[in-house]
Amino acid sequence: MKLTLRIWRQSGPRDKGRLVEYEVDDISSHSSFLEMLDVLNERLIERGEAPVAFDHDCREGICGSCGMMINGMAHGPQALTATCQLHMREFQDGDVLQIEPWRSAAFPVVKDLVVNRSAFDRVIEAGGYISVSTGAAPEANLFPVAKENADAAFDAAACIGCGACVAQCPNGAAQLFTSAKAGHLGSLPQGQTERPSRAVRMVEAMEDEGFGYCSNYRECEAVCPKGISVDWIARLNRDFLKAKATGVRGDR
Numbered sequence: 165m166k167l168t169l170r171i172w173r174q175s176g177p178r179d180k181g182r183l184v185e186y187e188v189d190d191i192s193s194h195s196s197f198l199e200m201l202d203v204l205n206e207r208l209i210e211r212g213e214a215p216v217a218f219d220h221d222c223r224e225g226i227c228g229s230c231g232m233m234i235n236g237m238a239h240g241p242q243a244l245t246a247t248c249q250l251h252m253r254e255f256q257d258g259d260v261l262q263i264e265p266w267r268s269a270a271f272p273v274v275k276d277l278v279v280n281r282s283a284f285d286r287v288i289e290a291g292g293y294i295s296v297s298t299g300a301a302p303e304a305n306l307f308p309v310a311k312e313n314a315d316a317a318f319d320a321a322a323c324i325g326c327g328a329c330v331a332q333c334p335n336g337a338a339q340l341f342t343s344a345k346a347g348h349l350g351s352l353p354q355g356q357t358e359r360p361s362r363a364v365r366m367v368e369a370m371e372d373e374g375f376g377y378c379s380n381y382r383e384c385e386a387v388c389p390k391g392i393s394v395d396w397i398a399r400l401n402r403d404f405l406k407a408k409a410t411g412v413r414g415d416r
């Protein structure tokens with residue numbers, strides 16, 4: 165395949181950045197999207213040019229490291245697929261691909277396609293845990309958990325923290341991520357005690373980080389590689405409003 169790539173190049177956080185066009189040929193349609201970028205980078209290095217910086221780790225769709233806007237879509241055109249699991253057979257010979265980093269005030273660009281997503285870590289620090297020490301792993305059946313609750317917790321836990329939901333949202337909102345993390349713990353018996361304060365702390369942390377507010381565009385759900393449902397957002401909103409109405413404080 166022969167492709168024209170328009171890639172966002174930005175040497176550092178202070179650089180203005182610009183789109184740079186590259187022609188790549190001899191790309192196998194069996195290669196993954198990141199392998200295609202690897203080929204480009206090898207050729208750039210051979211020419212003495214700086215390779216394109218992009219985040220990745222597992223390349224198996226489970227670590228949440230990868231992610232870029234491909235023709236305006238977070239993680240590209242294939243539903244339920246992280247960038248690392250996207251393959252070049254999804255594209256046509258001669259295609260023009262515009263590749264950009266996540267765009268969000270809360271995710272500043274580090275270099276080229278790499279953004280700083282530590283704002284997500286701080287939202288997790290605010291409440292994405294159970295604060296009691298539970299000691300060694302207990303016997304699995306010690307806490308009876310209803311099947312539907314276990315299934316719900318598992319669905320929410322599938323969030324890999326990639327940030328695509330924020331990048332695609334016109335408001336730059338982080339509600340899908342935050343609600344999945346809060347919903348995971350709030351679906352299990354061990355997570356009930358801190359459920360009200362967790363909702364307040366995580367929502368307030370999200371606001372402090374400069375994420376926008378959810379307006380129900382549902383773009384987040386459409387691009388989420390793990391199919392996290394916006395139903396979790398409704399549930400977090402209910403928990404938050406109930407907690408505030410009963411005077412729960414979000415001390416952190």
Ligand code: SF4
Nearest residue numbers: 323324326327329388
């Ligand atoms: S909710 Fe989906 S899109 Fe958002 S961070 Fe989690 S896995 Fe990524």
Ligand code: FES
Nearest residue numbers: 223227228230248
């Ligand atoms: S590199 Fe780990 S999810 Fe894509």
